[in-house]
Amino acid sequence: MKQVIEIENLKSSIKxxxxxxxxxxxxxxxxxIDGVCKLQWIFTKYEQKDESxxxxxxxxxxxxxxxxxxxxxxxxxxxMEVVDLFGLKIKDINSGLYLDETSMKTPLKVNNNG
Amino acid sequence: xxxKTINIPLGSQHISLLExxxxxxxxxxxxxxxxxxxxxxxxxGIERACTTDFEYKQVGYVxxxxxxxxxxxxxxxxxxxxxxxxxxxxxxxxxxxxxxxxELDRIHSHMLCLSHVSENAGFEGMFMKIMxxxxxxxxxxxxxxxxxxxxxxxxxxxVNRDLELETEKLLKTNLSELEKKIDDxxxxxxxxxxxxxxxxNIGVLTKENxxxxxxxxxxxxxxxxxxxxxxxTNNFPYEEVGYEPIxxxxxxxxxRNLVRLKEIKNSIKMVRNIVDGLPQGEIExxxxxxxxxxxxxxxxxxxxxxxxxxxxxxxxxxxxxRIKTPTFSQIPVMVDIFKGANYADAHAILASFDPCMSxxxx
Numbered sequence: 001m002k003q004v005i006e007i008e009n010l011k012s013s014i015k016x017x018x019x020x021x022x023x024x025x026x027x028x029x030x031x032x033i034d035g036v037c038k039l040q041w042i043f044t045k046y047e048q049k050d051e052s053x054x055x056x057x058x059x060x061x062x063x064x065x066x067x068x069x070x071x072x073x074x075x076x077x078x079x080m081e082v083v084d085l086f087g088l089k090i091k092d093i094n095s096g097l098y099l100d101e102t103s104m105k106t107p108l109k110v111n112n113n114g
Numbered sequence: 115x116x117x118k119t120i121n122i123p124l125g126s127q128h129i130s131l132l133e134x135x136x137x138x139x140x141x142x143x144x145x146x147x148x149x150x151x152x153x154x155x156x157x158x159g160i161e162r163a164c165t166t167d168f169e170y171k172q173v174g175y176v177x178x179x180x181x182x183x184x185x186x187x188x189x190x191x192x193x194x195x196x197x198x199x200x201x202x203x204x205x206x207x208x209x210x211x212x213x214x215x216x217e218l219d220r221i222h223s224h225m226l227c228l229s230h231v232s233e234n235a236g237f238e239g240m241f242m243k244i245m246x247x248x249x250x251x252x253x254x255x256x257x258x259x260x261x262x263x264x265x266x267x268x269x270x271x272x273v274n275r276d277l278e279l280e281t282e283k284l285l286k287t288n289l290s291e292l293e294k295k296i297d298d299x300x301x302x303x304x305x306x307x308x309x310x311x312x313x314x315n316i317g318v319l320t321k322e323n324x325x326x327x328x329x330x331x332x333x334x335x336x337x338x339x340x341x342x343x344x345x346x347t348n349n350f351p352y353e354e355v356g357y358e359p360i361x362x363x364x365x366x367x368x369x370r371n372l373v374r375l376k377e378i379k380n381s382i383k384m385v386r387n388i389v390d391g392l393p394q395g396e397i398e399x400x401x402x403x404x405x406x407x408x409x410x411x412x413x414x415x416x417x418x419x420x421x422x423x424x425x426x427x428x429x430x431x432x433x434x435x436r437i438k439t440p441t442f443s444q445i446p447v448m449v450d451i452f453k454g455a456n457y458a459d460a461h462a463i464l465a466s467f468d469p470c471m472s473x474x475x476x
Contacts, residue, residue: 020325020326020328021325024328024341024419025328026412026419026421026438027421027436027438027443029423029436031425031433031434031436032434033425033433040423042410042421042423044346044412045346046340046341046346047340047345047346048346049346049347049348050346050347050348051346072328073326073327073328073446073450074327074328074443074444074446074447076446077442077443077445077446078438078443085161096154097153097154098154098157098475099154099157103157104159107159107162108161108162108165
């Protein structure tokens with residue numbers, strides 16, 4: 001099931017929905033679709049067959065979005081990954097998970113030729 | 115005794131773990147009170163390569179190289195995603211053969227972890243014994259797929275080899291021998307007094323924290339959390355071949371050891387059932403067209419959930435290949451477990467996480 005959200009409502013939407021013993025946070029997935037950053041927060045239900053919810057939002061690459069790591073601690077990993085590999089800014093999340101100063105910047109943006 | 119604060123690094127190169135991960139422990143006397151971490155030493159840009167340098171038919175062989183331990187899970191998760199985008203129905207025989215390799219992968223990977231846990235608790239002889247016994251399953255995998263590590267067994271629409279009669283005989287003989295060795299190990303890990311001192315009540319993850327921190331795989335199940343992708347998807351006929359969820363409750367290294375040992379036993383049972391009930395039929399169905407749309411696949415790898423997201427637009431090069439591996443998402447769980455532990459136990463605790471940095475820094 002997919003739920004399109006306004007990016008401003010990200011934290012409130014996750015907070016309202018998420019229960020740690022019911023929903024498993026799989027990951028934050030980002031894709032560069034025609035220059036727009038498509039973000040998907042993917043959850044699956046514990047002990048239920050193929051039941052999932054995807055919160056989806058399109059944002060500009062120069063946007064700054066909220067982190068949900070204060071609600072779901074393990075989200076910090078996928079948020080750091082998105083910051084590094086797509087150059088998106090996420091509040092309180094630093095770059096440098098994978099890339100250092102000499103690395104290619106934002107390698108997963110489509111028009112990045114190194 | 116006066117309180118003394120010391121910073122002690124573990125890694126990025128350390129004798130207790132032959133992979134590049136760094137934890138920086140802040141300790142007060144012997145107790146770990148804070149943990150800093152760094153996992154980004156060997157980022158290889160595989161996701162980018164999959165959408166720039168390789169066509170979708172080649173990517174299965176690229177992602178198999180994300181990891182040498184769960185190579186079959188990576189190539190299978192990717193391949194299943196492509197098959198979904200191509201709307202390809204996979205016959206039961208192919209599903210059975212794929213499942214066979216998945217569970218054999220779990221056996222050898224769990225044995226590798228158990229050997230490292232032994233070594234890090236000072237039991238080097240046991241490390242060597244488990245590694246030697248592990249050859250029994252490595253030989254089976256080689257006989258089935260032709261390779262010991264990078265199997266390249268799965269292809270879009272099928273598998274690359276059928277199960278030969280000779281291989282089936284080898285499989286049954288080796289598994290019988292292995293099962294006795296696992297029983298012996300179970301006895302040692304359960305009853306040996308010295309091992310108990312090293313593992314019991316050490317590196318504890320509570321059930322509540324397992325859910326809060328999104329723990330996965332044997333780490334979660336050892337804490338009493340029923341978290342297993344095999345329970346949550348219809349990807350494979352797990353119930354049909356005898357899958358049983360293995361749950362322990364103490365959440366310590368000892369519990370993680372027991373979960374892995376019992377899962378090996380369950381995987382042996384499943385492998386036997388798969389071979390005995392292997393349906394007749396072809397090992398490949400022809401794929402038509404080009405992938406279009408988006409999908410995701412989750413599989414239970416030896417360390418927990420592997421997740422692949424694919425997005426395609428009907429061309430040979432995919433728009434997005436997203437790989438999420440179990441160790442990557444469990445770094446916060448590891449930090450949580452380390453806090454409050456004694457530094458002297460850190461190496462054994464780390465080994466019991468069974469971390470895979472090759473997967474993490476894909």
